[in-house]
Amino acid sequence: MKNIFSLIFLLITINTFSQILEPVKWSTxxxxxxxxxxxxxxxxxxxxxxxxYSQTVPEGGPMPTVFxxxxxxxxxxxxxxxxxxxxxxxxxTFNILVTYFExxxxxxxxxxxxxxPPFKINSEVNYMVCDDSKCIMPDPANLIFEL
Numbered sequence: 488m489k490n491i492f493s494l495i496f497l498l499i500t501i502n503t504f505s506q507i508l509e510p511v512k513w514s515t516x517x518x519x520x521x522x523x524x525x526x527x528x529x530x531x532x533x534x535x536x537x538x539x540y541s542q543t544v545p546e547g548g549p550m551p552t553v554f555x556x557x558x559x560x561x562x563x564x565x566x567x568x569x570x571x572x573x574x575x576x577x578x579x580t581f582n583i584l585v586t587y588f589e590x591x592x593x594x595x596x597x598x599x600x601x602x603x604p605p606f607k608i609n610s611e612v613n614y615m616v617c618d619d620s621k622c623i624m625p626d627p628a629n630l631i632f633e634l
Contacts, residue, residue, distance in 0.1 A: 509625060510616050511532070512532045524565070529630055530592070531592050539592065539614055548585050550615035554594065561601055612630060
C-alpha cells in the first residue's frame with residue numbers, strides 16, 4: 488500500500504513538472520552606435536499559438552511587458568525601451584484594443600557610456616503571454632547584455 492502511494496505521488500510530481508510552460512525564449516545582443524552609444528537588443532522568440540503583449544497596454548488590460556535595467560556607474564539609459572509595431576486588435580478577453588507580438592520580436596534600449604567596455608548590464612523583463620485558452624505570467628527573465 489505504501490508503495491502504491493509513493494508511485495502515485497511520483498507520477499503526479501512528474502506530471503506537474505512536465506507542464507511548466509515557457510512559451511517565450513529571450514536572447515540579447517549589443518550593437519555599437521558610436522564610440523559612446525550602444526543599443527541593447529532583447530529578442531523574444533515566441534512559441535506558435537502564443538502572443539506576448541506590448542509595453543503599452545491600456546488600463547484594465549493584460550499585464551504589459553516591462554523592462555527593468557539595473558543601474559550602475561558604467562552607463563546611462565537614453566529614453567525608453569522601443570518595440571516593434573506588433574499586431575493591434577480588439578481583444579475579446581479584455582474588451583479593449585491591445586497590441587501584441589507573435590513568433591519573434593525585438594525590444595531596443597539606447598544607452599550612453601560613462602566608462603569604456605568591457606562590462607555587463609543586467610536587466611529583468613516581466614511579461615504576460617496568452618494562447619487561445621489561457622494566459623500565464625512566467626517568472627521574470629533575467630537578461631545580461633555584454634559590452
